[in-house]
Amino acid sequence: MSNVNEYKDIVAFHPGYYIADVIEDMEISQAEFATRMGTTAKTLSQLINGQANISNDLAKKLSVMLGTSLDVWQNLQNTYDQKLIEIQLAKDIDAQAELVKEIDYKYFIDVVGLPTTRSIKDKVANLCKFFRVADLRIMLKEDFLVNFRTSSSCNKMKxxxxxxxxxxxxxxxxxxxxxxxxxxxxxxxxxxxxxxxxxxxxxxxxxxxxxxxxxxxxxxxxxxxxxxxxxxxxxxxxxxxxxxxxxxxxxxxxxxxxxxxxxxxxxxxxxxxxxxxxxxxxxxxxxxxxxxxxxxxxxxxxxxxxxxxxxxxxxxxxxxxxxxxxxxxxxxxxxxxxxxxxxxxxxxxxxxxxxxxxxxxxxxxxxx
Known part of the structure; x- marks a missing residue:
């Protein structure tokens, strides 16, 4: 797992990305940094590689050891988490784009007054809100509203x-x-x-x-x-x-x-x-x-x-x-x-x- 996640123009830097820079600047090994920090080499490795998040205890130790505020590390973690959500939302919207194309959005403008827009992202958001679903793909699930005979054909899905x-x-x-x-x-x-x-x-x-x-x-x-x-x-x-x-x-x-x-x-x-x-x-x-x-x-x-x-x-x-x-x-x-x-x-x-x-x-x- 990488400590940097990218999708299109969205980049999420895990706090471990910055910790790796600190270790390099200090010119010491990860094992020594772990010792100085009061944690295990395994925990530090997972942190640097983006496999573990910064806990309150680790944030406290980093702030004392490096002379920073506690908020610095907590904010890095929160920012990373928010960026991951942005990335997932962007991926979800792209995955729903084909479904939106199969729906006559103008119908919902004319009949129920949804906002006029050309943006796929806005169309997805407006339709999800109106249909009360977290993702348009949920509407293809077998148990949503009404059951139909199963089929994988594109026309059937439409x-x-x-x-x-x-x-x-x-x-x-x-x-x-x-x-x-x-x-x-x-x-x-x-x-x-x-x-x-x-x-x-x-x-x-x-x-x-x-x-x-x-x-x-x-x-x-x-x-x-x-x-x-x-x-x-x-x-x-x-x-x-x-x-x-x-x-x-x-x-x-x-x-x-x-x-x-x-x-x-x-x-x-x-x-x-x-x-x-x-x-x-x-x-x-x-x-x-x-x-x-x-x-x-x-x-x-x-x-x-x-x-x-x-x-x-x-x-x-x-x-x-x-x-x-x-x-x-x-x-x-x-x-x-x-x-x-x-x-x-x-x-x-x-x-x-x-x-x-x-x-x-x-x-x-x-x-x-």
Whole structure:
């Protein structure tokens, strides 16, 4: 081990570096210096080679022997320790640089108000502070926030860190939302009203939706899509009495928005407190709890359009737009949801019903 550590323009001199100079100036051997100092040759050798730090006892002996203040040697040790920390921080930042490049930093400027900067060092510091982690690489650990199937591919790593960044953002923003204790019965009682909101515009239904969820113990967070995250929604329990339901709010057709919402509501009702559910477009990151996902899909499908109503409708590829609208009106739901169901099941072509499928664009600005 050397008594001088260097990284880029940072240099750390161990106190042993200066002791070696003193011995040379005194023109004596290390063994004699150790004797005069009242310590062993081994201890002095470790000190000179940067393998041991100056203890209070050694600092006292050096100060008496050389006629210096005690602070001289203690300050040399403290300065060295601080420089080592600087070196390690610089190395850590360089190691995180590639991860920062995979994260759309501008997203966090726009959505949560992080400071604008071009400095990689500042970006690392700002993101670590916002995500509440000591190192961005921690967000790649298997047990951070949500587990995914393991893979070493670069694309997988990119998706994992961004999906967890999106979820952590939702968790941070949820802290400002006041909720009552979770009440499953109350949530089930509000489901018909939530379904009826499909006929309203976002600016009308969102305030009421937030009230309902807060009343039921759910902190509801809408966020724009984060590039490379592939996350459309997530459910994470904070305590047994409080759960966060987060959804992607940008570029969603009405049918996808409402299907996703009721899908996540089912995950809340499943009340798997130790699990984190995410809805993702990235196949290799699909949730490993497949049965619960199937259950949530089935719930969303059947609650929006009941099996009995769907059977009565009996749609086919010849079903017209007018018939879709008429059916939607009879069951009190947005016609785009019906059209989306038919497209999803391959009954009608994807390029049909463009006029029926309303697209929600909800602009939301949060503060960190």
């Amino acid at each position: 998706h994992i860190i961004n999906s967890r960044a999106w979820i952590q953002t939702a968790m941070n923003l949820s802290k400002s939302i006041e909720t009552k204790p979770y009440n499953a019965a109350k949530l089930k009682g509000y489901l018909p009203e939530l379904r009826g909101m499909t006929l309203k515009e976002p600016e009308e239904f969102l305030p009421r939706m937030n009230e309902i969820f807060a009343e039921c113990g759910i902190a509801f967070v809408l966020l724009p899509h984060l590039k490379n995250s592939g996350v459309n929604g997530a459910v994470k329990w904070v305590t047994e009495d409080r759960v966060v339901l987060a959804m992607n709010n940008r570029g969603l057709n009405a049918d996808k928005f409402w299907f996703s919402l009721f899908h996540e509501i089912k995950h809340v009702l499943q009340q798997k407190i130790k699990m984190v559910f995410i809805s993702t477009t990235v196949e290799e990151m699909m949730d490993i709890n497949n049965n619960l996902e199937i259950e949530a899909d089935k719930f969303a499908t059947n609650y929006l359009i009941s099996p009995a109503d769907y059977k009565r409708f009996a749609p086919s590829k010849y079903t017209s737009d007018d018939e879709i609208v008429e059916f939607a009106n009879t069951i009190g739901i947005h016609p785009g949801i019906v059209a989306g169901r038919l497209q999803h099941e391959g009954i009608i072509a994807q390029n049909r019903c463009s006029k029926l499928k309303e697209k929600y664009v909800i602009e939301i600005k949060h503060t960190a």
